[in-house]
Amino acid sequence: MSPRTLAFVESPVQLLNVLEWAHARGHTADRAPGPGGTASGARPESGLTLVVLSPTDPMSRGQLRRMAQLARDEGHEVRWEEARGGAGAPLRTIGGLAGPLRRAERVVMGDPFSRYVQLLLTITRARELVVVDDGTATMEFVGQLARGERLVRWHRKGGRRGPRDLVLGPVSAVARRRLTPGGERRVEVFSSMPIDETPQGVTVTANRFAWTRARFGPPGVTAGADLVGTSLVETGVVDGDRYLDAVRALAEAHGATRYFAHRRESAEKLHRLAVETGLQVVRPELPLELIARRGPIGRTILSFPSTVVHTLPLALAGTGVRVTVCDIDPSWLTAHASPRAQGFLSGVTGTARDVHRLARTAQTG
Template identity: 30%
Template structure:
């Protein structure tokens, strides 16, 4: 997969970019895209309001020192900064109804889609199809008006791709067939390995050698709590662990874990890409399948830190977890570049 530098050339750089971000990962990805020097000389970044995790990440990155030319605006609930006079739009969630309506109303010179976890893979699969399909979230049943909006947005995005105006900026090691299908549709794919984040002063390393990443699947009703908590306790029996909660995790899992004598629950503030960038070779990260597994593998590859994803046993799933969801999440058990 080409690097950001090889995918874009500075000769085609326009002057201004606008980024609407709704999650910490989208925020980190937008900052890395601007830092690559291939998006725009000036980028205005607008966070969505109402997210404590996003606000905490903005504060931490601002304190660290944002790249030159990047301005973070006060958070608002809608992507109001997408305007006709902005050369490049950076988009995290191409399945958002608000974003899709903005796409239909405006015509940026270029569109850059930054990482939003599994949704990035789903978007590339949709754009790589021969026949247009509505831009709808995986496993979501949409209403007829919502499907119509998604189809109109798909047609607009596919037309822009054919004109060479769409780039996906990602840290995901994509399967080669997916990259080829995207290229055939006109979508450029630019890879990165968090160079800006890695350039920051090293973060502190936890005293525990084992790090367990939390999941929101119990809160979402996809996993039974009991076997999940027993699995974390099993990790702690082997050695003391520090547990990094998912930003949407709640008391159902956190209260029992905080009471466990060999589990230290870290603050529920920053994304793991930021909070764990100081891990060393002595550390081992263990997680159920998640985007964070892949991002930490990329971020910590040069450190020699082991990052392992554990398949979810069949008995852990609830009836709400459809077979498609289970297969979808298994993408992150092994390295995505080796996936079919």
């Protein structure tokens, strides 16, 4: 039997949010309680298949393998695609998915900016499209859709369009039309992010991390502080030396001892950070929301503007853990940073609920 719903994910966080969406819809299987969690009594949706369009970096692949097993534990089918495994991989992947895509009644996706997902959207005839969070990029996606703009990641907006962008421009335009409600086509955004501009006809459903709270924890809470890393250096937004100085100052001011690395942070940067700050660098095996919920976790979590300032307060509700967000000083930005970067990062911080905000003077020591 063909799956009624195909969900396409390219990162561990996207897969987590598909599980949250399925749980919110009541699509979770009966099962025995897992470690540190409780069982849910709902039945799985008939025909939900998670398609992992596997990335190449080892950290993401490792987290995705473990998240895929959690999805199977919930009763969902998982299809692993080596979507980037050589020159012929995209054609093989898209060719193998064309039939199921045409028959699917619903398509769930974690990253509408993904060229892969945009190509797949040109094939589908599904009347229901669902976008689950891919972090703070969801805020930008919804705003661009509402304003009728082309879909461009926030840290690239304002830059020159390269040859690849021009070639794939028509594909992106088709994807944007597919993601615009019309006729019998319904579009839902399932998000823990604050959505200010709701496109006409789009349904916005709140992600409260109910599955995460039911499945894991509550965590043990320590007296100390933990610091959450970011890949803003790797994406060319923040200067590496300035970032290291800010991390050092935060750790000293708040007594932080652990640094939870983002899966995209480079090994070279993390080694330097450990040597120069004395922080214990932890490379999580699962998305941080699950790691924090399993515990132990510090009573204070320090973070720069990122997805976790929105998601951790939801995942850790009722635990007494305080999430503190530290603004990015404009002087930390690189010369290559998008003109949109500072405003977007400030918006991420300013719209975060249930977090404590540090004054910028306290960040730099």
